[in-house]
Amino acid sequence: MATTNRRPTRRETREVARQPRGDVTRQAILRAAERIFADVGYATARLEDVAVEVGIRRPSIVYYFPGKQELYDEIEADIFASMHEFVQDRLAGVTDPMQRLLALLDAWLDFLILRPTAARIIQRLIADHGPRGDNPIEFSDSALRDLEAVIAAGMEKGDFAPVSAMHILQTISAGALMYVGNPAQLGAKREYDPADPEELARFRALQHKLARAAVAF
Amino acid sequence: MATTNRRPTRRETREVARQPRGDVTRQAILRAAERIFADVGYATARLEDVAVEVGIRRPSIVYYFPGKQELYDEIEADIFASMHEFVQDRLAGVTDPMQRLLALLDAWLDFLILRPTAARIIQRLIADHGPRGDNPIEFSDSALRDLEAVIAAGMEKGDFAPVSAMHILQTISAGALMYVGNPAQLGAKREYDPADPEELARFRALQHKLARAAVAF
Numbered sequence: 001m002a003t004t005n006r007r008p009t010r011r012e013t014r015e016v017a018r019q020p021r022g023d024v025t026r027q028a029i030l031r032a033a034e035r036i037f038a039d040v041g042y043a044t045a046r047l048e049d050v051a052v053e054v055g056i057r058r059p060s061i062v063y064y065f066p067g068k069q070e071l072y073d074e075i076e077a078d079i080f081a082s083m084h085e086f087v088q089d090r091l092a093g094v095t096d097p098m099q100r101l102l103a104l105l106d107a108w109l110d111f112l113i114l115r116p117t118a119a120r121i122i123q124r125l126i127a128d129h130g131p132r133g134d135n136p137i138e139f140s141d142s143a144l145r146d147l148e149a150v151i152a153a154g155m156e157k158g159d160f161a162p163v164s165a166m167h168i169l170q171t172i173s174a175g176a177l178m179y180v181g182n183p184a185q186l187g188a189k190r191e192y193d194p195a196d197p198e199e200l201a202r203f204r205a206l207q208h209k210l211a212r213a214a215v216a217f
Numbered sequence: 218m219a220t221t222n223r224r225p226t227r228r229e230t231r232e233v234a235r236q237p238r239g240d241v242t243r244q245a246i247l248r249a250a251e252r253i254f255a256d257v258g259y260a261t262a263r264l265e266d267v268a269v270e271v272g273i274r275r276p277s278i279v280y281y282f283p284g285k286q287e288l289y290d291e292i293e294a295d296i297f298a299s300m301h302e303f304v305q306d307r308l309a310g311v312t313d314p315m316q317r318l319l320a321l322l323d324a325w326l327d328f329l330i331l332r333p334t335a336a337r338i339i340q341r342l343i344a345d346h347g348p349r350g351d352n353p354i355e356f357s358d359s360a361l362r363d364l365e366a367v368i369a370a371g372m373e374k375g376d377f378a379p380v381s382a383m384h385i386l387q388t389i390s391a392g393a394l395m396y397v398g399n400p401a402q403l404g405a406k407r408e409y410d411p412a413d414p415e416e417l418a419r420f421r422a423l424q425h426k427l428a429r430a431a432v433a434f
Contacts, residue, residue: 041345205379
C-alpha cells in the first residue's frame with residue numbers, strides 16, 4: 001500500500017475514491033470511523049482517534065479521506081445505500097401490499113441488528129441538524145422513498161386505509177432504531193440485548209401488530 | 218373520550234412552562250440555554266452563546282450556574298419533572314387501563330407540542346451516551362416508571378396482553394418525540410408543522426390505533 005504524508009491533490013482524491021474497495025487500510029478506517037461516529041457523534045469525533053484505533057498515523061487517513069466530513073459522508077452514504085439494497089432484496093418477488101410492508105419493516109430491523117452502528121448514526125442524524133443540516137435527506141431519501149412506495153401501493157390497491165407514510169416512519173420504523181440503538185439509555189435495570197432471539201422475536205411481533213393496525217380501515 | 222383531540226387548557230400550558238423562581242435573569246438564562254441545548258446539543262453548546270442570547274456577560278451566568286453541566290442538569294431535570302406532573306394531572310381520576318394508556322400517550326404528545334425544545338433534548342439524550350452516560354435515567358426514570366405502571370396495571374387487570382412497556386416506549390411513545398422533534402429532518406418536501414391541528418389529530422389517531430393494537434390479545 002502506498003502511503004504519503006502530504007495532502008492529496010483533488011485529482012488524487014478522486015482517483016483514491018475510485019479505488020477498489022478491497023483496500024484493507026481504507027476499510028479499517030471506515031469501520032473504525034463508523035464505530036466512533038456512532039459512539040460520540042460527528043461533532044466530537046476526531047480523525048486522531050480513528051487513526052489510533054486503526055493503528056496508523058493521522059496523515060495516513062488524510063491520504064484516503066481529505067477530512068472528517070468526507071469520511072463521514074462516505075459512511076452515511078454507504079449505510080443508506082446498503083440498507084436500500086438490503087430492503088430491495090427482501091422485497092423482490094413479494095407482491096401482496098401487507099407482506100411488502102412487513103418485509104420492509106423486517107428488513108430494516110434485521111439490517112440494524114446486523115449493523116448497530118448504523119442505528120446510532122441514524123439516531124444522531126435525526127436528533128441533530130448537522131452535518132446534513134442543509135440537505136438532511138441527501139443520503140436518507142432512499143429509505144423514505146422505499147416506505148412511501150410500499151404505503152402508496154397498498155393504498156392504491158385499496159388494501160391500506162389512508163395513512164401518512166411519514167407518521168408510520170416516525171413510530172413503527174423509528175422504533176427499530178430505538179430498539180437497536182437505545183437499550184443502554186433505559187438504565188441498567190431495563191437494559192437488554194437487541195440481538196437476543198427471544199427479545200427480537202417479541203419486538204418483531206409487536207412491529208407486525210403495529211403495522212397491521214396502522215394501515216387497517 | 219375525555220382525553221382525545223382536545224386542546225390543552227390554559228392551566229396546562231402554564232404548567233409546561235418552567236416554574237417561576239422569582240429571578241428574571243435566571244429564567245432568561247434557562248430559556249435561552251434550553252433553546253441552544255435543543256438546537257446544537259450539549260457538546261456544542263457554549264455558555265458564551267447563552268450569554269449573548271440573554272444579553273448579559275458570561276460571568277453573569279456563572280453567578281447563577283457554576284458551569285454548563287449544572288445549567289444543563291437543571292433543564293433536563295425540569296423537563297422530566299414537568300412532564301411527569303403533566304401526565305399525573307391527566308391520569309387523575311381515569312381508572313380504565315386503556316383510557317389511562319391513551320391519556321398518558323396524549324399527555325406526552327401535548328407536552329412535547331407545547332415544549333418542542335424538550336422533544337429535541339430528549340432525542341439527543343436517546344442518541345447520545347453523554348452527558349448522562351453514567352446514569353442515563355437520573356432524570357428520565359419518572360417517565361419510564363409512568364409508562365411501566367400503566368402497562369402493568371392493564372396486564373394485572375387482564376385488559377392488556379403481555380407486552381414489554383419498553384417496546385411500547387420505543388415505538389409509540391418515541392414516535393411522539395419523532396413527530397414533534399423531527400419534521401425538518403425529512404426534507405423540505407415532506408416537512409410539516411407538528412402543531413397544525415389536522416396533522417396533530419391524524420398523528421394522535423394513529424398513536425391511539427397503535428396503542429390499542431400493542432396491548433390487544
